[in-house]
Amino acid sequence: MGLKDLLLKQGWAGKTIGRSETTELLNPIIRTMNHIMQCLNSLSAGSASADQRLRIEAALRTHRMDIGKLCETVFSCGGVAYSGTDLDPRDFESATEAQYLELETVLAEQLASQHKIEHQMRTRAILGVLEENQRSRKNTLRNLAS
Numbered sequence: 001m002g003l004k005d006l007l008l009k010q011g012w013a014g015k016t017i018g019r020s021e022t023t024e025l026l027n028p029i030i031r032t033m034n035h036i037m038q039c040l041n042s043l044s045a046g047s048a049s050a051d052q053r054l055r056i057e058a059a060l061r062t063h064r065m066d067i068g069k070l071c072e073t074v075f076s077c078g079g080v081a082y083s084g085t086d087l088d089p090r091d092f093e094s095a096t097e098a099q100y101l102e103l104e105t106v107l108a109e110q111l112a113s114q115h116k117i118e119h120q121m122r123t124r125a126i127l128g129v130l131e132e133n134q135r136s137r138k139n140t141l142r143n144l145a146s
Contacts, residue, residue, distance in 0.1 A: 016118045023079030025117065026070050029110045029130075033067050034084035035092075036103045042095040043144060052144055059137045066133055069126050097144050104138045 017025070037060065044056040071081035111131045119127065 016120045019077035020079065022077045022119065022123060023074050023081075025114065025119075026074050026123075027079075027082045029107070029114075030067060030070050030074070030082040031084070032103060032107045032110060033063065033070070034082065034087060036100065036107060037063055037067065037084075038087055038089055038092040039095040039100045039103055040141075041089065042092040043097065043100060047144070055140060056144070059141055062133055063137065066130050070130070073123055073126060100144075101138070101142070104134065107134055108138075 040056055040060050040063065044053050044060065047053040047056065074081035108131075111127060111134060114124075114127050
């Protein structure tokens, strides 16, 4: 917990980034998260065991909710959230665990880069939850074959 969080409990009295900046910063994260979702859909369809499918599908449910939270944040800023409609699921049909893990690494870097930005408190809270969920998902699905 940072000093400003301790001092103000509920919010920060300092200057935060604007709504358009928030949209510009969140849309690339939403894009990466959409790629991960497509990759996980493919891995689930190609899973050898029911246990693998259940683990992937549980991770996907949380992941979809996380995408929704970010999209809602963009919408509440008056922006247009990246929708993923340009993605073709066929492009992900041969997705591998290595590709999935690479996308998770990209997402982790994108989320970490947001720490130095003065987002509004609500956005920071959402990004914090996304980071926790990302680490949990990556750890749970790291070895899909196990």
